Amino acid sequence: MDYTLEKILRSVQKPARYIGGELNSIVKKKNEVDYRLVFCFPDTYEIGMSHLGMKILYSIYNSIPGVWCERCFAPWTDMADELKKYGYRLFALESKDPIGDFDAVAFTLQYEMSYTTILYMLDLAGIPLLASERGEDDPIVFAGGPCACNPEPIADFFDFFALGDGEEISVETVECLRKCKREKLSRKDTLMELSKIEGVYVPQHYEVTYKRDGTVKAIRNTVGGPKTVKRRILTDLDTAYYPDKIIVPLIEIVHDRVMVEVLRGCIHGCRFCQAGFIYRPQRYKSAELINDQTSCLINNTGYSEVSLTSLSTSDHPELGDLLDRLISWTEERKINLSLPSLRIDNFDSSIIDKTTRVRKSGLTFAAEAGTQRLRDVINKNVTEEEIHGTCRIAFEEGYTSVKLYFMLGHPTETDEDIKGIADLSQSIVDLYYSLPTRQKGKSVTVTTSVACFVPKPFTPFQYVGQDTVEEFERKQRLLKDSIKSKKISLKYHDARTSVAEAILARGDRRLCQVVLDVYRDGAVFESWDEGFSFERWTRALEKNGLSLDFYTSRERSTDEIFPWDHLDYGITKRFLKKEYERAMSGETTPACTEKCSACGVARMLGRPCFGKR
């Protein structure tokens, strides 16, 4: 390490964020690799290192001989100040080499509010922010992840996007990039080669025109390539790559444990949930494989906690068997099992019992709406009885606190629905006190956590106008006033962040300039309260002659051309329209395993999603 970096590290908080050297981090010999890329997470080390997808991709890239993938996280502002002070460029953790000198720089797009942090990182790296301004010596900058399903608001900053499951496309793109580097192809030709890979979207190959009213008129491929880009789907999780080693951070991170993905996708189709659509169909790993992967990772990391992750872990068809297998060895070794994302409807006491043998942690349930009417609209198929039944089991098992998740601003929501959130929370408090089995002298806490609804692409609610900031805040006040018990702790999100998120979620390419202006105006770490300012967004929109309402609260017609219409996630527009209509008439749609609703994904897959393979 050179003196300058030493000096920098001496003056920043938590220097261990920037030094690498963790167990299982990968350092290759520079003369044995011919392609170097860096995986960037546009948030702090502690957040980025908690992310499962990055661990999987880091491992995949490094499993390729001759390729070295390093990591880089957004340096905290104190570090950025020091880097600037000494003119030191942003570097990768493993080699400390500047990321601007790498062959490729990859970002993961996990949430919209990280976009300005991406620009912050590129800037600190000395990489031109606009793809059109990058020269032959600059790295290829690309991204993947859930927000890549509508990357238009950041399309100008990226050379390409990888759509869908990353396991295969990551290898194919890096092999293609390597070949292009070997053959000394120009940037332009390299992007042309890449675009031949299924799932690769090169935004500069497409031209977008707009109508007078500001909506999209047409999206055209200008280089003779495909009109639409299909996302990648992994057909079988059992044979998919999964790391046998993961990096064990030296400092405490947010999710500091082994994470094993048990299933991907979701069978339920809650109409507000983007993940429930863009990861379709639901695919699961066998209990045996999950058990093997867990024990392997525990042995290779020394963690004493494992979390079984997915969108809805209790939907795993072999969950009971899986837990039995795991408990047979984890209990003795004092390894704590946790199952986030349990659903309320298929929950039984044996599961609580199994996951809490070692240590009791909090229970959380997503009820999403306060009344049955509204839960039908959003297709969250749980009933009040089920919620009560589950909480009763939890209380009888000795829990004294539960956390309930709701959302404000669902389409068709009335004040009655909002009061319903307070009523439902109250009824759980009452339930606790009605139980003869409750522990004497102990009081109950019901945490009611309320987010603001953000309409997202590829969901049946992509047509919906979002509530305005004022309306959200009125609803929050109403809810607060409706809660009478001190046993209910109400937590709600800042409405302004959700509105800013909504601008980007369904935004178009014209927003690239807005994102750039917001960044230039000082925005960074906007997913952190202290980094966010709504005024920066309204200012930038105004400056660019764009309207906030156009992007957020405007109701969109079902025949509007959307900015993401050239990206094919398998879900047909016909299905989304139908689901939207069903929502408006309060009709629910059964889970995929009950009845296929022909969303279009099976067609993309080329076979039925469930049943015989």
Next chain:
Amino acid sequence: MENVRLHFVKINNAKYLSHLDTYRAIMRAIGRTDLNVWFTEGFNSHMFISFPLPLSLGMESTCEVADIKLLYPTDYVAERINAFLPEGIEVFNTTTPKMKTAQIAYAKYIIELDDLSVSQKDLAEKLRTFMSKDEIMLKKTGKKGKETVFNAKDKIKDYYIDGSGKKLMMVIVCDAGPTSNLNPAAVIEAFSEDIGREIDHISVRRIKILTADMKEFE
């Protein structure tokens, strides 16, 4: 039950680990071995590890100690743990503790300084002048966030400056332990402020933990 004292180094990049992070790294490494370590009893059962003299962030050490309890005597304890420790932390010896934490009174450090734009002779001279002052007043924030000022010279037992090597070196013995403790890095910071220069390279390494009668802590 076997009381085992681990003697380890914490050097290179490991110096950027806080005490808490070091604790976690060692605990996790032990967790990965097949060693039968003792866990504390009770609701929040965890592996027993105790650190007689925690090291400050940014410092290196070749004389760190940590105490654990094994359920029965075991061979190759150091080798087993080392296999899983991060780079820069390495157990070089294991002993049965002879002394108690309370016996720690002093620690010895080697400080290396290098400044690219000041001649070493100059820097050595300045350091000599600084160190020979009667008072080196340092600020300390107490538990309630209240700032107090104390004279670091009261806590310095002995020091020695050597300007003959490639880098300027100072060996310093100062108070260590729960009753009175001095972080020598703070003295260097004060020096740097005094001369109004940001020194390019500062390395502080603890080399001995000592008792009141200057015996090595065992």
